[in-house]
Amino acid sequence: PGVGKTSLLNLLTGAAKEKIGKFTPVPEIGIYEHNKVRYQIVDMPTIRQGAASGIGNGREIISQLRACDLICFCVDLSRDYKEQIDLLLEELNKSHLRINVPPPPITIDKTGSNKIQVFYLTNEARELNDVEDLTEKIKEITHAGGIRNGIVKVFGKIELDHVVDSLNPSVAYKKSIILGTKGDLALTKNTFDKLEKSYSNIFPLVIGTSVKMRKIPSDFGKIVLTYLQxxxxxxxxxxxxxxxxxxxxxxxxxxxxxxxxxxxxxxxxxxxxxxxxxxxxxxxxxxxxxxxxxxxxxxxxxxxxx
CATH class of the missing domain: 3.10.20.30 (Beta-grasp domain)
Structure with a gap:
């Protein structure tokens, strides 16, 4: 709470001006426009520890993230950034939202007979270590997931967790960026640099902002489109x-x-x-x-x- 999400929404869209500084109990919607493209930006209620288990209406809040194109982690640069980011990542992961990772190169389809068959369809897939052992483990996981007859196609490098995710229809893959807020406060420049370095392997795009200084990239919309490809x-x-x-x-x-x-x-x-x-x-x-x-x-x- 209090990271500046609503202030940022108002800076970009002019929405929710009267609610700045107040707790956001329900989603607030604003429209941001850049180069004739309209972006619907939704200020979501805070995700708290235990949200994946339902605390603070967490399940309802997180379920709405499944419909979005981009999740923006708003991180208060004047507070412990690691605690904020790790909490969000943990709750989203527990809710089967995978952040900034592509869907695994594997498909699993039920069939009517012939038990479970596994096919490695690319050179990268065929070069995996211990293919025979991997095949048996894939069959075991697939069988445990309720499939008795099916075809598993592997198109690249996979881990066993990928097989589990492929069997779970609730798993979704979402792109995400970090928006560092309150960048006008003392020492936040150093904090931003540390954040960017610490999480570069997960978040390739981290943007510093300051509502007080009206600081946000003028081409924010273009940056988002490029990131979303x-x-x-x-x-x-x-x-x-x-x-x-x-x-x-x-x-x-x-x-x-x-x-x-x-x-x-x-x-x-x-x-x-x-x-x-x-x-x-x-x-x-x-x-x-x-x-x-x-x-x-x-x-x-x-x-x-x-």
Missing amino acids: KMKVYTMNKGIVAERPLLIDSSPNKPTIRDVAIKIHRSFYESFDHAIVIRKDARQEKKKVGLEYELKENDIIELHMK
Whole structure:
């Protein structure tokens, strides 16, 4: 409590101004806009020790985090940062939220017969140590998880904990950043540097803020999109460009016209004929392209159906 979440929400969105300095009993919502992209920012009630067990409505609070694109750990730089961060990580992990780790390269599907079969489908997977022993342990864990017949596909390096997580439908993988608050207070610069160094293996993005000094990156929205590996493009219909951009994934591969068509509606993909792409400052500004054409930031796209 009292880390400055509500003040930060107000700085970015202008929301909840009258509630600054008060305990946040229910989520407060504000809209932040940057470069025509609107971000819904939710100031959540405090996660306390024991939240995963239900203390302080912790289960209800944490369950709402499952719907978000990004979790921001707001950490008071004038207090013990390690205690704050470790508490949040522990409660989220107990609630089956995995922070800043990719989903494991393994899938498990039930079948009707043939018991449990394990397949290693990439060179990286086939080069794992003690594959025979690993296979038996995977079968044991899968069987203990209630699957008697199934196919396990391994696509890369895995640990046994990954198998357990893959069997648990409540496990979710979330990206997260740290926002250090109260950066205007004495000695917080040194604290911020220590925090950033100590947690760089978990949090690749740590941002210092100060509401009092109105200090937060002016391109905060762009920083968030880059971190989430999202790219901004615009759609066009009969020569009229949409006012707001469309956000598409820019990882692991470069986005294509196919991704835009499916994102809008699968029928656009199924009935696709061609697309017109307008790219400012390109040698050829306007092109007629197909589904596999790779897109760049701020491209303007008009889809044509058969």
